[in-house]
Amino acid sequence: MAKTEATLKSNLDRLEPLVAKLREAPIRHVIGGERPAAAETFETHSPTDKSVIARVALGTAGDIDKAAQAATKAFKSWAKWDPDKRRALLHKIADTIEAHAEEIAVLESWDTGQPYRFMSKAALRGAENFRFFADRAPAARDGLNLPSPDHWNITTRVPIGPVGVITPWNTPFMLSTWKIAPALAAGCTVVHKPAEWSPVTADLLVRLCHEAGLPEGVLNTVHGLGEGAGKALTEHPQIKAIGFVGESATGSAIMRQGAETLKRVHFELGGKNPVIVFADADLERALDAAVFMIYSLNGERCTSSSRLLVEASIAEEFSARIAERVGRIKVGHPLDPTTEVGPLIHERHWGKVCSYFDVARTDGARIAAGGSAHDGPGGGWYVKPTLFTGARNDMRIAQEEIFGPVLTVIPFKGEAEALELANAVRYGLTGYIWTNDAGRALRMADGLEAGMIWINSENVRHLPTPFGGVKASGIGRDGGDYSFDFYMETKLVSLAKGTHKIPKLG
């Protein structure tokens, strides 16, 4: 048996008992360390063969209330934990996650359709998030001394309170740790509402946290729909802030829902990110990066480079080379280690992505590769990696977030037009610039309306750096100390030296 077939078989063998166990009983919420039985449930399906993986508790406003109460109670002691003890516990969670890396990888692949080659690293990335914020926990409360002639003015930070974390279905395990680890490190307690299309590893995460010794009520997980459990979480008076990752329209809804209780919000939303390739760039590296940033993770990636702006003088040849590559991308079973693109998460999302093939044709773009559904193993929600050429920036395929393995190519002439096209979208998450002219790279970076810009690179994350978008792509930043600024309140303590004059009245 070839090595890849053997790995597929061993992944399937590993998956089988895990899925059999999931079928035994519905996935329950975890509230205050307990797992209450739910009155109603919903199903989560595998996008690979459409089979039911598990039934899942359908959270209600009542469940959210219980979880908020549990988080409020736990906050009283968790906020005061010795930070070194908290650091050690968060490292223990990371150890536990690493010990379950294979289980997380196969379950995540099966629940979301994400290729195993990427998901095999999901647990390690998740553990790394815990370790990074664990090490920062002891300094989370640090502040500044801003002396004035008569006072020592000292700032410190305190955890804001119980917070809500609402996550989407793309790379859900890694992404949830990215939001939850800093909240816990800051001393907040959490109510997590995972996406309804990918609940399996969210349940695993809270179980692993408890296995590592996280006290009851510090992390609570309530499953369910956005308009049910999600909405109730954003409206709950005891929840002080909402860390949200998802669509821009949902961000607007959450802002409305949270207005009454004056919620602090942090939004990581959609993107339509440009990769801008000038003729003077290292075109081999630019090609690899452009292909990777849209066709990895099924294109279901907020930072994907979904618009390729390419200098007109090289547009034809560069597009042809991309089309050739795209035609060679291996679509297949997500647990096959050679698969590069797996099935999309859900029938509804698959339908949305496929609808853009007709939109492109109607609007007059050319389909240079793909452009249809794909008949993949298991009969699931596969699409062919797709390339649109001959597009204009005002077409829907250049303006709307498709969130699949679909790239739109638009030629430009000169720096000014590149910048104008790059910025002429409602989003502003990332931008990727390819040129060997340093001055031009800096001018472009300065002018790009985006929260994160990479020059001559694909998205390579460094955890201390800020992560977030502008315009319809988000509000606020994650990463490093930025995360603590969200999950903590800055407090001023001003100490008089006894030298200043106090005005006398009466």
Ligand code: NAD
């Ligand atoms: P979504 O907005 O549909 O759902 C995200 C979460 O919000 C889910 O848990 C959902 O149940 C919940 N939700 C839905 N309606 C709600 C409401 N009214 N109140 C409270 N919660 C509600 O997004 P999705 O389809 O799951 O995820 C894909 C989107 O996420 C894409 O737009 C993608 O760009 C974005 N995303 C952004 C980043 C980033 O860092 N900027 C990262 C990953 C994903």
